Amino acid sequence: MTAEHDTELFERACRVIPGGVSSPVRAWGPVGGTPRFLRSASGAWVTDESGRRLVDLIGSWGPAILGHTHPEVVAAVREAAGRALSFGAPTAAEVDLAELICARVAPVEQVRFVSTGTEATMTAIRLARAATGRDLLVKFAGCYHGHSDSLLVAAGSGLATAGRPSSAGVPDAIAALTLVVPYNDVDALEALFAERGDQIAAVITEPAPANMGVIVPDAGFNAAIRRITAAHGALMIADEVLTGFRCSFTGEWGREQQAGESWVPDLFTFGKVVGGGMPLAALGGPRDLMELLAPVGPVYQAGTLSGNPLATAAGIATLSRVDEALMTTIDRVADSVTDSAHRALDAAGVPHRVQRVGSLFSIFFGESAGERPVRDFTDAQAQDLAAHKAFFHAVDDAGVLLPPSAFEAWFVSAAHDDQALEVIDRAMRAGAEAAARVVG
Numbered sequence: 001m002t003a004e005h006d007t008e009l010f011e012r013a014c015r016v017i018p019g020g021v022s023s024p025v026r027a028w029g030p031v032g033g034t035p036r037f038l039r040s041a042s043g044a045w046v047t048d049e050s051g052r053r054l055v056d057l058i059g060s061w062g063p064a065i066l067g068h069t070h071p072e073v074v075a076a077v078r079e080a081a082g083r084a085l086s087f088g089a090p091t092a093a094e095v096d097l098a099e100l101i102c103a104r105v106a107p108v109e110q111v112r113f114v115s116t117g118t119e120a121t122m123t124a125i126r127l128a129r130a131a132t133g134r135d136l137l138v139k140f141a142g143c144y145h146g147h148s149d150s151l152l153v154a155a156g157s158g159l160a161t162a163g164r165p166s167s168a169g170v171p172d173a174i175a176a177l178t179l180v181v182p183y184n185d186v187d188a189l190e191a192l193f194a195e196r197g198d199q200i201a202a203v204i205t206e207p208a209p210a211n212m213g214v215i216v217p218d219a220g221f222n223a224a225i226r227r228i229t230a231a232h233g234a235l236m237i238a239d240e241v242l243t244g245f246r247c248s249f250t251g252e253w254g255r256e257q258q259a260g261e262s263w264v265p266d267l268f269t270f271g272k273v274v275g276g277g278m279p280l281a282a283l284g285g286p287r288d289l290m291e292l293l294a295p296v297g298p299v300y301q302a303g304t305l306s307g308n309p310l311a312t313a314a315g316i317a318t319l320s321r322v323d324e325a326l327m328t329t330i331d332r333v334a335d336s337v338t339d340s341a342h343r344a345l346d347a348a349g350v351p352h353r354v355q356r357v358g359s360l361f362s363i364f365f366g367e368s369a370g371e372r373p374v375r376d377f378t379d380a381q382a383q384d385l386a387a388h389k390a391f392f393h394a395v396d397d398a399g400v401l402l403p404p405s406a407f408e409a410w411f412v413s414a415a416h417d418d419q420a421l422e423v424i425d426r427a428m429r430a431g432a433e434a435a436a437r438v439v440g
């Protein structure tokens with residue numbers, strides 16, 4: 001039940017902030033109701049402005065992999081804040097974090113820090129265009145790579161939620177440079193390259209898509225992107241903003257390497273976990289490509305707060321704790337939550353499918369999802385949004401905060417302990433019963 005207090009706050013917010021939110025995915029538009037205004041968070045729990053505590057499965061949309069306000073991360077940020085909030089000059093901590101990333105993700109020799117995932121992918125594309133002397137960009141329908149103009153075409157996440165796959169305000173001339181292919185469709189990608197391969201600068205992909213719900217890449221799909229781009233002199237950009245240091249302690253690239261899939265993208269983008277909850281993201285790749293960036297090369301990129309000392313402190317403190325042991329813990333948490341949801345929905349007779357890559361997962365509702373895997377954006381759009389809506393509200397009433405959209409992943413953390421998992425288990429049963437009433 002939404003607290004009266006939040007409703008008042010929301011009214012105030014809507015007067016001075018469009019839609020009352022600083023990012024559309026936070027609005028409860030798709031499910032209806034007033035978004036919770038959060039005041040504090042600790043471990044697996046968040047507390048809203050009316051003082052209600054809920055188990056959090058949003059996790060700041062990815063960064064909170066250790067749980068909220070991890071004491072060592074907070075201590076690192078406090079210590080950094082005591083020295084300076086921002087310098088606008090190089091720091092030792094940037095070097096430490098860059099070295100950590102290069103050591104963790106072998107193909108990355110150099111890193112450029114920015115403040116958001118949007119900037120990381122925007123810069124990666126500029127770099128790819130400069131490196132190839134070509135203009136066209138290929139993306140997959142339903143993948144979200146931030147909100148730069150070229151990437152708001154057939155984008156997932158908030159746009160998919162609003163049923164508006166592309167944004168107003170993007171000039172046709174720019175949108176025309178972005179070509180869209182269905183996810184998991186090697187034939188469509190081959191055909192596009194056969195036709196226009198010599199004009200394509202890059203293919204950008206979420207190596208495990210998580211912005212149209214979680215989609216499992218077909219075996220060999222990332223390797224096929226690599227093969228096709230290489231054959232045509234185009235770059236492959238692996239956007240690991242969401243999957244990096246989450247799908248495995250390196251990311252989806254690392255997870256697939258361990259599973260025997262061998263593909264190496266030209267550029268990686270990172271965000272979320274790498275900033276430990278502070279505004280920090282990065283792009284990385286081999287030295288010859290990365291040194292096309294200013295001041296060494298001709299590709300301009302900049303940022304007043306890039307490599308901010310509080311953000312690098314949080315990033316180092318977080319990434320240092322993201323190791324194989326932590327991944328085992330998080331995988332167990334994901335096992336528990338997906339088991340609870342699946343068992344409850346099965347028992348209530350609600351058709352659904354849990355899709356999962358590493359600890360990243362989401363649940364699709366509806367007959368079609370019940371019958372076969374959800375492989376692309378068209379499949380994802382066929383889900384039963386009414387069932388999701390009923391499920392969401394019952395789960396919220398039972399004390400668990402889910403993403404207010406059927407097109408988002410659920411984010412677990414190492415801090416989801418037995419107590420939190422019990423609350424989730426009860427909430428999944430309440431959600432399943434509510435969804436069953438809608439399904440009929």
Ligand SMILES: Cc1ncc(COP(=O)(O)O)c(C=O)c1O
Nearest residue numbers: 116117118144145146239241242
């Ligand atoms: C795969 C992916 N790329 C890029 C972005 C954009 O990152 P940011 O929101 O930090 O701009 C996101 C954000 O959700 C993402 O999931």
Ligand SMILES: NCC(=O)CCC(=O)O
Nearest residue numbers: 023025061157158211408
């Ligand atoms: N999956 C989409 C996001 O994580 C975006 C978060 C935001 O823009 O608030």
